[in-house]
Amino acid sequence: MSITLLARKQVQALTPYQSARRIGGHGHIWLNANEAADSGEYQLDCSRLNRYPECQPPHVVNAYAAYAGVSAEQLLVTRGGDEGIELLIRTFCEPGQDNIVICSPTYGMYAISAETNGVGIIDVPLNNQRQPDFDGIIAKLNNTKIVFLCSPNNPTGDLVDSTGLRRLLDAAKGRALVVVDEAYIEFCPEFTQADLLDDYPQLVLIRTLSKAFGLAGLRCGFTIANPEVIGLLLKVIPPYPIPEPVAQIAAQALSDTGLATMRARVADINQLKVTLTEQLRQHPQVQEVFAPNGNYVLVRFSQGAALFARMAKAGIILRDFASRPGLADCIRITIGTQTEMDAVLDVLQQEQ
Numbered sequence: 001m002s003i004t005l006l007a008r009k010q011v012q013a014l015t016p017y018q019s020a021r022r023i024g025g026h027g028h029i030w031l032n033a034n035e036a037a038d039s040g041e042y043q044l045d046c047s048r049l050n051r052y053p054e055c056q057p058p059h060v061v062n063a064y065a066a067y068a069g070v071s072a073e074q075l076l077v078t079r080g081g082d083e084g085i086e087l088l089i090r091t092f093c094e095p096g097q098d099n100i101v102i103c104s105p106t107y108g109m110y111a112i113s114a115e116t117n118g119v120g121i122i123d124v125p126l127n128n129q130r131q132p133d134f135d136g137i138i139a140k141l142n143n144t145k146i147v148f149l150c151s152p153n154n155p156t157g158d159l160v161d162s163t164g165l166r167r168l169l170d171a172a173k174g175r176a177l178v179v180v181d182e183a184y185i186e187f188c189p190e191f192t193q194a195d196l197l198d199d200y201p202q203l204v205l206i207r208t209l210s211k212a213f214g215l216a217g218l219r220c221g222f223t224i225a226n227p228e229v230i231g232l233l234l235k236v237i238p239p240y241p242i243p244e245p246v247a248q249i250a251a252q253a254l255s256d257t258g259l260a261t262m263r264a265r266v267a268d269i270n271q272l273k274v275t276l277t278e279q280l281r282q283h284p285q286v287q288e289v290f291a292p293n294g295n296y297v298l299v300r301f302s303q304g305a306a307l308f309a310r311m312a313k314a315g316i317i318l319r320d321f322a323s324r325p326g327l328a329d330c331i332r333i334t335i336g337t338q339t340e341m342d343a344v345l346d347v348l349q350q351e352q
């Protein structure tokens with residue numbers, strides 16, 4: 001008898017998340033996972049590694065709360081933003097019964113986490129302006145525990161409209177949580193929805209150190225919500241989610257120096273992004289450059305597959321979204337270094 005048949009039916013049917021790392025490729029320029037091009041320098045004190053760490057290291061919680069302008073009771077530290085997404089689903093959704101709403105095309109982990117936990121997925125696709133279809137979502141609320149929005153949206157880059165979001169939050173009162181995933185908010189901090197938290201107890205934000213802070217390898221993220229929501233998540237989170245070295249490095253990243261480094265990195269990336277998008281928009285093979293609000297830009301080329309292959313041949317690994325509905329010929333380019341952006345433009349200029 002095969003071991004596989006012993007696994008839960010749900011798990012047997014799963015296709016694992018196709019992360020940029022898993023898809024891989026042979027390249028020397030990695031622009032497929034929205035990682036930062038540099039990580040920074042950190043010190044480690046190993047004298048306490050014999051002890052179990054705090055479940056919620058207070059110096060990390062307090063530093064992030066101060067940075068985000070919220071209170072410590074509104075915050076949960078997790079193993080990346082992804083663990084926050086998974087915890088929300090495991091805490092609020094009854095397997096085999098409840099649903100989440102996603103608005104495709106969007107970040108893949110909402111659906112993966114739901115599927116792994118036997119929770120249903122209702123897709124209410126983005127409308128023609130690539131905004132959430134707020135009326136469509138509201139119509140599904142009876143049947144839904146969590147609505148996942150992403151702002152800036154990965155991969156399209158669009159920001160969720162605040163007026164529509166408020167309307168959804170009003171409709172969701174007492175019925176469902178509304179999660180706004182702000183993994184990329186440092187690249188456009190003026191658009192955070194954090195100021196709505198006080199008015200809407202069912203609003204949840206997801207944040208991470210993986211993108212603007214340059215620490216994807218650290219696995220550290222944050223869930224921001226009403227203290228009642230945080231209290232429920234704390235019942236489900238494992239006892240020692242944040243390893244001691246992670247807490248130490250996260251605290252350094254959130255110090256005044258760390259925040260200054262992050263803001264300088266963001267300024268550099270945003271500048272490179274402006275230059276890249278201007279040059280892309282003038283290129284005859286480029287049909288559309290989507291809203292560039294994160295550290296990436298989604299581009300529709302006239303012949304996406306051929307261009308993706310040419311880039312790969314030149315050692316430049318990008319992320320292909322062509323198979324997603326509405327994203328034919330679309331490729332997402334992470335903003336890397338100046339040299340990496342020049343390499344991308346070089347390949348684009350070459351005759352085929």
Ligand SMILES: *Cc1c(COP(=O)(O)O)cnc(C)c1O
Pocket residue numbers: 034079080081082083107150154181183206207208209210211216219220221
């Ligand atoms: C990268 C990302 C995350 C979380 O990443 P972690 O590395 O798990 O913190 C969450 N949401 C979106 C949209 C992302 O792109």
